[in-house]
Amino acid sequence: FISFGHPLFEALIEWINRNYFTKLQKGAVFEDPSGRYDGVLWFFEGEVKDGKGSIAGKRLMAIYDNGKELNGVNPAILWDFVPQDSNEPTKLDITKEKAQEYSIDAVSAYKQEIFKERKRQGEIKRKYGIKSLEYLIGELDVDLAELYEREARGEKVDIAIRNKEERKRQYEETLKTLQKEIEQEISLTISMPKFLGAILVQPTTSKEMISNEEIEMIGMVIAMGYEKTQGREPEDVSKENLGFDIRSKGDLPAQAGGETRYIEVKARKDEGQIALTLNEWFKAKRFKNQYWLYVVANAVKNPILYIINNPTENLKVQEKVEVVRFVVPLEEWKNKGVKV
Structure with missing residues (x-):
């Protein structure tokens, strides 16, 4: 699998930039x-x-x-x-x-x-890194004070003193380096x-795929309301073009069995086929069982919500290359969707 960071992929990007960058800027x-x-x-x-x-x-x-x-x-x-x-x-x-x-x-x-993130990381380094080093240096100071007293009484502890002093010097250098590094990391x-x-x-000049924002807003309200009744906390991210409209989180964290749903909402004035964009389709394939398709039919007069989990696995679609959409026929989403 070749992805970002792979030498071959990065070399390909560099080659494309070198040969086509001027054309890219032309638009x-x-x-x-x-x-x-x-x-x-x-x-x-x-x-x-x-x-x-x-x-x-x-x-x-x-x-x-x-x-x-x-x-x-x-x-x-x-x-x-x-x-x-x-x-x-x-x-x-x-x-x-x-x-x-x-x-x-x-x-x-x-x-x-x-x-903000660098500052948070810096606080962690200060809390654990710097304080730990300061503690170790303090412990060495105590040990050295005792060794100096023993040396003054005539005991041969010069090797122990040199070892402690060298270790203290190393800790002090590490402390200075860490302090400087923290400051540099937040100096942006x-x-x-x-x-x-x-x-x-x-x-487009074709009316086949044109969306109706008013109808879609009704669908969003219904979908958000349903999520709240199920005890989840929905967040409207429809304006961010993430490939889904709602990020809905359960009360429990994921490790405790909590659920996060990535929900794409499609609303129709009546009933009919719906279409998923390429971005939505990619996200559905990525999130699999965490991805949900919510279809609101008859949105204006008598809204009915149908929910379909993992649509890329559970729905048969028609890929329309000319409009980069995956079309789901009426019978497909209505028969396989759960009416709620």
């Missing part, structure tokens, strides 16, 4: 089958370094600009768009200057995330975000 055109996006997605790479000059973190940032406002989105949203074969140059009224400014703020916020700086490229996203 591309995509279509959004859901009809939600109509604007430009800017991609930047943000980097944070610590006081040692080491990279504390890197983050790929996607910034959506609809010409009126800018919002950070999950870069994985690219999976949900359809590339368009267009060689015609496209003139944009949107420039990247505002996106560049937004990216700086985003990297600054990322730096604060890293700082950001560099100017690197512009990687941009894509123009156009809404």
Whole structure:
């Protein structure tokens, strides 16, 4: 299995960057089958370094600009768009200057995330590392004081003294190094975000996959309400494009048998086929039995909730490559879903 960090994979990425980076910066055109996006997605790479000059973190940032406002989105949203074969140059009224400014703020916020975690780790090092070394140095001081007294009385303890003094010196050096390291690790700086490229996203002209936000909101309310009745604590993450809409946690921790559900919510005004995006499908395959599909039928007048566990294993779908969607027929989700 080849993944990030594997020499072959990293070499491939480097080769692609070297040969196609300029083309990447020229941009591309995509279509959004859901009809939600109509604007430009800017991609930047943000980097944070610590006081040692080491990279504390890197983050790929996607910034959506609809010409009126800018919002950070999950870069994985690219999976949900359809590339368009267009060689015609496209003139944009949107420039990247505002996106560049937004990216700086985003990297600054990322730096604060890293700082918070580094500070927590530093407190642990101070609590256990520094205090332990200070205790050991104190113990050696007591031992040395006793040895110096014995030496003054004429006893031959010079070897023991040298050993203790050497050990104390080593501990003191380690203490200084650790103190300096802790300070360096929380001394963070950001560099100017690197512009990687941009894509123009156009809404689809087909109505087949267009989503209705009002209907979807009804579905979210019903799904969240159901989770609460089951004693779980649902969190709405639908705006983060994680491949699921709700992260729902049980009262107990995982090691004690508690459950975390990753829930994708689909709502219909009446009844009909539903579609999963590529990102949702990938997450369903990854989380398996922790992934749930909640379908709310007749959402406006008489909502009925159907729940399906592990949809990639339990549902037969039709893959529609042209709209990067996995379509679940009405009979499939209705017959295999549990009505609650």
